[in-house]
Amino acid sequence: xxxxxxxxxxxxxxxxxxxxxxxxxxxxxxxxxxxxxxxxxxxxxxxxxxxxxxxxxxxxxxxxxxxxxxxxxxxxxxxxxxxxxxxxxxxxxxxxxxxxxxxxxxxxx
Amino acid sequence: xxxxxxxxxxxxxxxxxxxxxxxxxxxxxxxxxxxxxxxxxxxxxxxxxxxxxxxxxxxxxxxxxxxxxxxxxxxxxxxxxxxxxxxxx
Numbered sequence: 355x356x357x358x359x360x361x362x363x364x365x366x367x368x369x370x371x372x373x374x375x376x377x378x379x380x381x382x383x384x385x386x387x388x389x390x391x392x393x394x395x396x397x398x399x400x401x402x403x404x405x406x407x408x409x410x411x412x413x414x415x416x417x418x419x420x421x422x423x424x425x426x427x428x429x430x431x432x433x434x435x436x437x438x439x440x441x442x443x444x445x446x447x448x449x450x451x452x453x454x455x456x457x458x459x460x461x462x463x
Numbered sequence: 464x465x466x467x468x469x470x471x472x473x474x475x476x477x478x479x480x481x482x483x484x485x486x487x488x489x490x491x492x493x494x495x496x497x498x499x500x501x502x503x504x505x506x507x508x509x510x511x512x513x514x515x516x517x518x519x520x521x522x523x524x525x526x527x528x529x530x531x532x533x534x535x536x537x538x539x540x541x542x543x544x545x546x547x548x549x550x551x552x
Contacts, residue, residue: 387542423522424529424536425543440545441521 359416366413367420367430371458372402375417376427380404387439388427394446395429400458431455467505467539471532475511478531483512483548490541504541512548519549 367373372395378384380392395402407414407426418424421435429436431454436442445451468486475484490505509528516524524547532540 422526424533435522437522438525441525444521444546 359412360420363413363416363420366403366405368433370403371432372400372455373430374402374404374427375407375413375430376404377406377408379406384408385426387425391427391429391439391442394442394451395455397446398452398455399460400455401460431458468507470535470539471507471509474531474535475509475528478527479511479513479515481511481513481515483510485510489544504535504537504539506542506544507540508544508546510546510548512550514550516547516549521547524549 374380374388374391374395376383376385376388376392378388380396383389383392392404405413407417414426417426417428421428423435423438425438427439427442429438429442436454437445442451445454468488471486472484475481475486487508487510488505489508492506511528515527519527525545528545528547529536529543532543536543
């Protein structure tokens with residue numbers, strides 16, 4: 355059972371360059387930490403896929419196992435786990451995030 | 464409950480021998496919000512510096528802190544903000 359969820363998560367993570375697992379959606383976030391990361395990604399004008407873990411209890415638990423990370427939100431870039439809210443905020447402040455996201459910037463911005 | 468922060472502090476001191484450690488109980492900021500009520504745990508903010516984190520990535524540092532505090536998640540901690548200061552290597 356767990357294997358299927360892990361495979362499902364792996365597919366989600368690999369499907370897009372930038373994937374954010376969050377509570378709610380970027381338009382209607384259900385948690386301040388998820389909201390913050392979504393707002394940071396928006397401020398960098400990148401497109402990203404978001405997964406609302408509140409809609410799927412199996413993914414909600416499975417993602418924590420997948421990344422060995424206990425909390426949501428979780429950001430993945432090029433299939434790699436980058437961090438949760440605190441790390442993304444720090445990387446944004448230090449401009450590391452801008453570098454990491456540079457290849458994915460929307461061309462019209 | 465003031466000693467929730469103390470419990471966090473005790474574990475972090477024993478695990479990482481920090482050169483700097485500050486724990487803020489920010490639960491009051493989130494008093495109305497659903498998750499906090501359901502689980503009873505508070506919102507805390509940890510600011511920690513330790514030689515233990517030298518040369519480790521942010522993700523590694525956070526993982527170690529979360530592991531150390533594992534037993535407090537739920538009843539004591541609902542949400543944890545972590546800021547790690549690692550010595551430059």
